[in-house]
Amino acid sequence: MEQKSKRERLWWVQFDALEMGSGWSEEDVTLPQILIEDVYGDSHPGSVHLNQLSEQARMGVLQRGGYPAMYHATDICDGCAQGHDGMNVILASREAIADMVEMHASAVPWDGMILSSSCDKSVPAHLKAAARMDIPTIFLPGGSMRPGPNMTTALVAGDISLRQKRKDAVTEREVRDYRLTGCPSVGACTFLGTASTMQCMAEALGMTLPGAALTPATMRDILEGARNAGRQIMRLAEANITPSKIMTLSAFRNAIIVHSAIGGSTNAMLHLPSIARELGIELPMEMFDELNHQVPHLANVFPSGKQLTEAFWFAGGIPMIQWMLRDMLDLNVMTVTGRTLGENLEALNADGWFDRNLGYLANYGLKREDVIFPRDQVKEIGSVAILKGNLAPEGAVVKYSACAQEQRDCTGPARVFDHEEDAYQAVVDHKIRPGDIMVIRYEGPRGCGMPEMLMTTEAIVCDEEINGKVALVTDGRFSGATRGAAIGHVSPEAACGGPIAFVEDGDLIHFDIANRSIDVVGIAGTPCPKEEVERVFAIRAQKGIKQPEERKGFYKRYTTHALSAMKGAGLE
Secondary structure (H helix, E strand, C coil): CCCHHHHHHHHCCHHHHHHHHCCCCCCHHHCCEEEEEECCCCCCCCCCCHHHHHHHHHHHHHHCCCEEEEEECCCCCHHHHCCCHHHHHHHHHHHHHHHHHHHHHHHCCCCEEEEEECCCCHHHHHHHHHHHHCCCEEEEECCECCCCHHHCCCCHHHHHHHHHCCCCCCCHHHHHHHHHHCCCCCCECCCCCHHHHHHHHHHHCCCCCCCCCCCECCCHHHHHHHHHHHHHHHHHHHHCCCHHHHCCHHHHHHHHHHHHHHCCCCCHHHHHHHHHHHCCCCCCHHHHHHHHCCCECCECECCCCCECHHHHHHCCHHHHHHHHCCCCCCCCCECCCCCEHHHHHHHHHHHCHHHHCHHHHHHCCCCHHHHECCHHHCCCECCEEEEEECCEEEEEEEEHHHCCHHHCEEEEEEEEECCHHHHHHHHHCCCCCCCCEEEECCCCHHHHCCCECHHHHHHHHCCCCCCCCCEEEECCECCCCCCCCEEEEEECCHHHCCHHHHCCCCCEEEEECCCCEEEEEEECCEECCHHHHHHHHHHHHCCCCCCCCCCCHHHHHHHHHECCHHHCCCEC
């Protein structure tokens, strides 16, 4: 292979001296140089173990005759940001991490790169950076957390947190028990939230070794996978197989099919277009909608189903989904193995991989069909939809697989909030009534950074009086764990003068998921034609929109220059 590091280090002899001052030997500086970058840090369970995976990858690189260097740019956690303004910078952190990797990968002439992360924004950040740099790269997922007591997830926090704010509704013992058991190990949260979804998307795009997404983070398999990634990056560098040869339009289409089949987070509808944009590929929202009319929803995984991500991996994970849908996928796409997707699947089948872990499922009294439905037994086609109408002319997204049938076609009065915190408090104070449609606005990318609304959606589903009877519409986004009638990414957003900025309490909103529509159909409780809604909104628009408070630093740069959610909410 033409060794980029060997060629470019000759320009300046200090390069070798600096590396040798860091502990490299004279021979080391002549070897192919591999960047191993992770988001290791003490920030949360998805990152705290990544140094161990990177160390295994480092050993794999050394075994195959390369020399690795370890870099870190720690990520942050949505769960730690709930309930305060820290949530406003979470989506923006995707851009910051991608930029840091770009800088690390640009300042030194690397021959290859391994990127490792587990969670919501770091996985797409790493994929964006891989696309941007376009040097041979393997993505190494951080795997899945262990289940909580009685096969629960960290989302028990929603019920506990709501009752904490209601007098005498929870005991200190309950709170303490949750603290001790809610997150029992390292790894991404064990439901199909954004973290787990994006690990799956990385594999579906061909950027991980087969079966890497959602590997239980406490099992030996994840360490072996990391070692293999270190070995394989040397082969990838030798063959000069770069992300642009892997993440093609066909690969993105494959990933959307997999996303539909597993009931993945709606946040993937931000991240996949943003990753594609780095490669000059346009990924219109209509492609998601088109494919979700065709793809069977196979994965019985929470929140769209009952089982947890660990069980999903035992049942065969993403390779099993791809195997079952191979007639719908482009099997000729290249992957980081240096082989096509079709060749990978045949190799896994010949190796017995699909059945090897079924005994672990048996430990829980489960069979594969309890976790991944056979195609002839699926009850639903697709999992997400794009809605359009006079409330969302550019579109809005909903994960209908996590929404009951009776909530998929609703009309109700708007209850309007300009801050999620106010909406959440209204639920806590029993001020939301069955049939209401909550509207939370100025929460889009330019509004305040597009925070997620998990705190509020969980409060709704944990309140017996309104669970299944209240919808939420926002220009913000949702956690991948969100359940119920939750419609997000409303575009144009309020901060850009979108129609959602002019909705008032009592206006009637109607959405119909089957017909992909969302409209304001009445003013102040009285039904009226859409032309009348347009006239009234034009009058209201004359008052202008709410202006943001003074901002500074990276947060200001992001909210000033962020693209529409329909284009991935990246930076211009």
